[in-house]
Amino acid sequence: xxxxxxxxxxxxxxxxxxxxxxxxxxxxxxxxxxxxxxxxxxxxxxxxxxxxxxxxxxxxxxxxxxxxxxxxxxxxxxxxxxxxxxxxxxxxxxxxxxxxxxxxxxxxxxxxxxxxxxxxxxxxxxxxxxxxxxxxxxxxxxxxxxxxxxxxxxxxxxxxxxxxxxxxxxxxxxxxxxxxxxxxxxxxxxxxxxxxxxxxxxxxxxxxxxxxxxxxxxxxxxxxxxxxxxxxxxxxxxxxxxxxxxxx
Numbered sequence: 447x448x449x450x451x452x453x454x455x456x457x458x459x460x461x462x463x464x465x466x467x468x469x470x471x472x473x474x475x476x477x478x479x480x481x482x483x484x485x486x487x488x489x490x491x492x493x494x495x496x497x498x499x500x501x502x503x504x505x506x507x508x509x510x511x512x513x514x515x516x517x518x519x520x521x522x523x524x525x526x527x528x529x530x531x532x533x534x535x536x537x538x539x540x541x542x543x544x545x546x547x548x549x550x551x552x553x554x555x556x557x558x559x560x561x562x563x564x565x566x567x568x569x570x571x572x573x574x575x576x577x578x579x580x581x582x583x584x585x586x587x588x589x590x591x592x593x594x595x596x597x598x599x600x601x602x603x604x605x606x607x608x609x610x611x612x613x614x615x616x617x618x619x620x621x622x623x624x625x626x627x628x629x630x631x632x633x634x635x636x637x638x639x640x641x642x643x644x645x646x647x648x649x650x651x652x653x654x655x656x657x658x659x660x661x662x663x664x665x666x667x668x669x670x671x672x673x674x675x676x677x678x679x680x681x682x683x684x685x686x687x688x689x690x691x692x693x694x
Contacts, residue, residue, distance in 0.1 A: 494521050495613030501605045502528045505623030507671045515688050525601045539605045541565035565604045587659040598652035616666040624650045624675030654678045
C-alpha cells in the first residue's frame with residue numbers, strides 16, 4: 447500500500463533529481479554556449495523599463511488575428527515562426543537549433559529588421575547578426591541578459607524572462623494557449639509536427655514555476671487568452687488593452 451509518506455519521499459527525490467539535472471545543465475553550457483559580447487543598441491537590461499510588451503506565441507487561438515492591432519501599442523517579441531506575421535516586432539526569439547539552421551537561409555529571415563535573439567542551448571555557432579544568450583537551466587528568473595536566461599524547456603518561458611530583463615511591465619501574452627484547438631498546436635504551419643498533449647502539459651508546469659518568481663519581482667504578466675490552459679497568470683481580453691477591432 448502506498449502511504450502519504452511514500453508520496454512525500456517520491457516528491458523529494460523527484461525534486462532532487464531535477465536540481466541535479468539543472469546543475470549539470472548549467473555546468474555544461476555556462477562555458478560552452480557563446481555569448482554575444484556586443485549587444486545591439488537599445489537592447490540591454492532595463493531598456494524597456496515601464497513599457498508594455500506583447501509576447502506572441504504560436505497558439506491556435508491566434509488564427510485569423512489581425513496583428514496590426516498591436517502596432518504602436520508597446521514592445522513586441524515574436525516567438526519562432528510568429529516573426530513572419532509581425533514584421534514590426536522588435537525581437538524574434540527562439541531556442542531551437544534545427545529551427546535556426548532551417549531558417550538562416552530564408553529570405554524572410556534575412557529581411558527581418560528586428561533583433562534576432564537565440565537562447566543557445568547547445569553552444570551552436572551563430573551568425574554575427576544573431577544575439578546569442580546562455581541558458582541558465584530550466585527554472586528560475588534571471589536579472590540580466592548578459593548572465594543568460596532560464597528556458598523552461600520552451601521558448602515561451604524564455605521570452606518572458608527576456609522581457610523581464612529588458613524591464614517591460616506589464617507583459618501581455620498572446621497565443622500562450624497550452625492546448626490544441628481543435629487538434630492544432632499552432633495557428634501557423636511552420637512546423638513539421640505539432641505538440642503532443644503530454645508536451646503541452648509539461649510546458650504548463652514550467653509556466654506555473656516561473657509565475658511566483660515574476661510576482662515577487664513586481665513584474666505583471668497578463669494572459670490575453672482567457673480560455674488558455676495556462677492558468678497561473680491573470681486574464682484580460684484583447685479589446686480591453688488595445689480597443690475593439692474596427693468593423694469593416
